[in-house]
Amino acid sequence: MAYKIAIDPGHGGRDPGAVYEGRQEKDDVLELALAVGQILEDSGADVVYTRVDDVYNTPFEKATMGNNSGADLFVSFHRNATPTPGSANGAEVLVYSDEGLPAQVARNVLAELSEAGFANRGVIERKNLVVLRRTQMPAVLLEVGFIDNPEDNQTFDSEFEQIAQGIADGILESVGITSAPSQGMENPDEEMPVPDGSEPEVLYRVQVGAYRERNYAYDMLNQLLADGFPAFILYDDNLYRVQVGAFANLENAIRMERSLREYGYNTYITT
Ligand SMILES: [Zn+2]
The missing domain is CATH 3.30.70.1070 (Sporulation related repeat)
Known part of the structure; x- marks a missing residue:
């Protein structure tokens, strides 16, 4: 069976996530998550999504979808923000516990995001996030730059393809998938x-x-x-x-x- 990855674009629907000058986190992360998912699929992984459109589900429902899908890895996509816009920048990855596969995925993805132009803020343990705590498989939560930082947004927009490819590569090398894209004969x-x-x-x-x-x-x-x-x-x-x-x-x-x-x-x- 192919390696299965649950892709969770954060927020959605009536929950926009962080908003800065009309730009909404839920839109950025959906676009990025779908791009990453496509690359993962093309590389032979099975991919399931907690949403593929602008719909709202609670974090608990998102974690449950991941669990019901039987995925081997859960990747949640977010963008960061601070109380004082523009005061912080860079990418970070949140994990429940900084060990094992999540630690590996986090570091490989951060190395790729750093190459794409984001400052590397490192791996941070968070015990109280539902999508990290309630998921039964290894899980990571990516904060792909600060949406309230114009320079991070510039990086997000101008390096979008490299960022998507980098995140996919970071995941694939962590889980040991290096195969060429499948030819889609099964579907x-x-x-x-x-x-x-x-x-x-x-x-x-x-x-x-x-x-x-x-x-x-x-x-x-x-x-x-x-x-x-x-x-x-x-x-x-x-x-x-x-x-x-x-x-x-x-x-x-x-x-x-x-x-x-x-x-x-x-x-x-x-x-
Ligand atoms: Zn978020």
């Missing part, structure tokens, strides 16, 4: 063409079930919500259709589908 449905965005009115919905009995639909809805998915019911044609998310970008719908399948749901994408 041919991932090779569906992605539209160029010229038809933004089309929304891709991930459907998990369609029922004539309302109760069955609500049972499925509640199970999805309990697992942290942004599910809802669409009733038409005498059917209760249980769906998760509506995406303008097919790629994001596919990511959601993959995430659902990791939880054992049967899915297909509809428009």
Whole structure:
């Protein structure tokens, strides 16, 4: 079985995380986490995401998603901030206990982030963070520069690809994956063409079930919500259709589908 990595973009939905001059932590970390996840997948790792869109889950739910996915490693993505904007800079990695795999991942990732231009603030033990304490697998929380520091933001934006590649490399070398990118033969449905965005009115919905009995639909809805998915019911044609998310970008719908399948749901994408 492939090595499985849970990617947790911090915050989301009604929780923006740190905000500085209109820039929101939840957006930065989602973009970065998805980029890192893609590189990890291309390198042959199994990747699951606690969110692939702008949705809110509690840290406890995020940790639970990681645990339910059976991931071997949990990586949470954040950006830092201080009470006094601009007074601090650099990257740090938080771990529950500075030993074992988390310590290794932390140092390798920090070395890469340092090369990308962030000051290295080192590894910090934190006992009270839910995503570090409640996760059953080794876990790290990356603070990728300070969002309230314009120079760190400049580094984040201008070196984005190097940062994403660096974090992925730091993780992969820590867990011993060095293989070339797989050719994706196991998931041919991932090779569906992605539209160029010229038809933004089309929304891709991930459907998990369609029922004539309302109760069955609500049972499925509640199970999805309990697992942290942004599910809802669409009733038409005498059917209760249980769906998760509506995406303008097919790629994001596919990511959601993959995430659902990791939880054992049967899915297909509809428009
Ligand atoms: Zn955060």
